[in-house]
Amino acid sequence: MRLIKLGSITIAASAALALTLTGCTDASKEAANDTKTSESPKLPTETISTLKADPALEALLPANVKTAGTLNVATDPTYAPFEVYADDNKTVVGLDADLAESLGQLLGLKVTFVPSGFDNIIPGLSSGKYDMAMSAFSVTDERKQNADFVVYHQSGSGVAVPTGNPKKLSMDPMTLCGKTIGAEKGSTQGMEIMPDFNKQCEAAGKESIDIKLFPGTDKAITALSSGRVEGVVSGATGLGYQAKITGAFDLAEGGDYEPKPTGLVLPKGSDLTPAITAAMEKLVTEKPYHEAFQKWGINDSNEVTPAQVPVK
Template structure:
């Protein structure tokens, strides 16, 4: 199969606003805002009535401001990514949480950041919450509360036709793309160790700050495959005009969690109750269906499952 020129590939990925980020590692580096994007805000996107009992559980700082400040890596379409204006954060996570925030009677201010800086931003008080397709792990739960709201696995993607005959279970010596600080980076690092332990060449990881860069690398031929969260990987396949295809099935499914400061258990439980209400009235599944990711819907919302 012929390969797209790199310049075309990068332009394509940038235009489509492709992205990716569900992570496993608790990397709290001090990365800067995603792509220098301006802070964006939005109001509630549903007509759900304000629940005074839920609103009473908001932290005093949020009640006073009337705004929930959310740190997010806006490079992870369709979960969270920048719109055509290059500033407005949009996606499944945005629509879903805006619907939840409406029940508290507050607005949401989405603040783009590098993925590996968000948890530190929450624990340090820069953000009220982190919402960025975070996989729930024991390591993270030691640092913050995590409210489960969705589930996703890892999906590999290659150029259409898999011209390099990539096998995810035997990728020794191949060049594979992945986003920094994600479960996929951990997975590939472990797979690479198995290669070297067996006397085979290591996997050559091309690690990028944003999933949009990872996708562009694959479309342009810099890598022969990439691994990302299943909804993000499959969205990339749909958006690249036949340039990419899924390789095999998703594996290692795990819940995503909203990140909340460790001392704010009442707020975390209130978010669970708001999710249950959104599930009951249909707005939860509507937010997922809008972006074609309803397969990952859950009903057992919980704090630190």
């Protein structure tokens, strides 16, 4: 999952140019080239409607959270349109940020975002470091063993390809056999989908996929732009958004692969889960929920109903 930071790094095409001019190939030098340029796309700035606190929802809050008055929300802000840094390189914005703020309003709580590496978030929740997390997590059986989920979005996976898709890649694994494909470390795509595709290639007697894992999808896209990978498999919602606003790459045609629910995450068995679930069930029927999807260019087909919110 995860993609280019907007407003805090160059678009993929600019990053590729910087790499070409300097000859840099290692991650530390790539990071040094991730600087602002006047060509960086502008983030949406539409204002989302505010909501009043709901006493019935506030009554569901655990006493310690209600007393603290704050929700500490972990996120990896490298994956627009879900979460990304604003131009100040400090403020977290995106669909998840807007929805978290709306949840906080319904619960009468202030929301504080805590940046974290994606694959460190669930362990951090388990240790009590955060109250909850919103970072475009796909809800999977494996993750449900270690965390609670509350669904707010649904989407599948896609593959980012060079403009024009010259090698005709798609989410058909047979098109990826023998190719070098990037994904984010700790993501559903990197942990499950790509290893499964690789097995299918080998079972068909084709060359294995050379899977390259990166600390963030933004780094994987930089590798795509510099030609070090031939495609990047990640969440289709994020890839489609980035492809549209940057023009630096394409999202291969074919629709979402295995659409799955996306959920915010809480510690397993958290006393906070009932309150967050109830608040989300209300939020998905409210105007700010739909406004947030529209603001970040996400299709209304990716929205969910109250019945889809709870996860058992």
